[in-house]
Amino acid sequence: MAHQISVFAENKPGRIEKITRLLTEEKINIRAITISSANGFGVIKILPDQPKKGYDILRSNSIPTYLQEVIAVIIPDIPGGLHQISFVLNKYNLNIEDAYGFVVESGKKAVLILQVENQPQAQEILENNGFQLLSDEEIYRF
Template sequence: MIAQQISIFAENKPGRLAAVTRILAAEKINIRATNITTADTFGVINFIVDDPRRAAKALTQAGMTVQLRDVLAVLLEDKPGGLDRLTQLLAREAVNINNAYGFVLEGSKKAVFVVDVDQMDKTDELLRKHGIQTLDTEALSAIEPFHYLNY
């Protein structure tokens, strides 16, 4: 299943992330995970949020350059070797990961690893075949993450 990540083009300078989160806060958008990639003077801010379409609309209206981007939100076991199982599989199949970040769903039980890969459909199929679960946007929206520090 394909999930949607919201990506925002931003200059790499103080205040840009704050400008984005201010809008998301005002819109009562819940952020599940975030990641920032930069290339010198500019970068891309990525979010997994509970309502990517509404978030994209609000950010676009504020004049930002926004794109909803397909990613795979892979459900992993939160234990040693959990991520390795996924990455070994992708490596064997020569799938390249362009960007990735993760968050814990339930400490010592479940984690989500978000990957942006070069062959999305092939990878989606591959994971299904190997019984690795992925979450779509709705599933991501429905989950109630428990941060491990809460335990």
Template sequence: MKITQISIFIENQSGRLWEVCNILGENGINIRALSLADTSDFGILRLIVNDPEKAYNILKENEFTVGKTDVIAVEVPDKPGGLAQILKILRDNNINVEYMYAFVERSGEEAIMIFRFDETEKAIEALNNNGIKTLKGEEIYKL
């Protein structure tokens, strides 16, 4: 149930974000979800893409500092309290969320949250045991 996230370290300067997105687009890589965190000097762009292995290799070839990380995609009820329900399960099982970001596939149904946990396998087990659906990479990559 793990999916591959690509993390790119980019200088915090005009045009660098465009350069990453342009390279991916020119090579047929579609971004499904993203998160960008920055400091005054650099940013970390986290991406879920339709072909993570190809994206990783292309970015490496273009001299970007890039890494791969296992994350979990979780269906969250797209309603008030939906995320709190998920976080309660994690809290009750003493699982720490390192970071997360989201996207909504279709309004009114489920949102999809991307989570990075300190104990990934424990998180998958706790969520699945409580009826929460975790998505396979193939499901996310082809959205």
């Protein structure tokens, strides 16, 4: 299992600067980041190399932060790569709540991060269908 940290931030200048500064000071590397915003605030999702440490440092600065498990799965970086995953999940009627990805080897390999409603079941289905899931350490091996 891989981990992501989700961070609450006001939709104001300087908030991302503060979060990334705190992570930089602790030499935490960020593999991927997404930001979604709503009415005056946003949630920043970060995939760091040391999730627990990142979580602790942000929380000790009283920034609302949540550490959670996500599915990190390798997909081919080709047309239809993502569809292979969504096809399988759809077959089992599993809803994707959030997803983002990054390329690790252009034209060959990408990593897809998934938040699915029934995470353990989704994980099992993906593994049974031959997909390679990654742990925190494995994400960083690329």
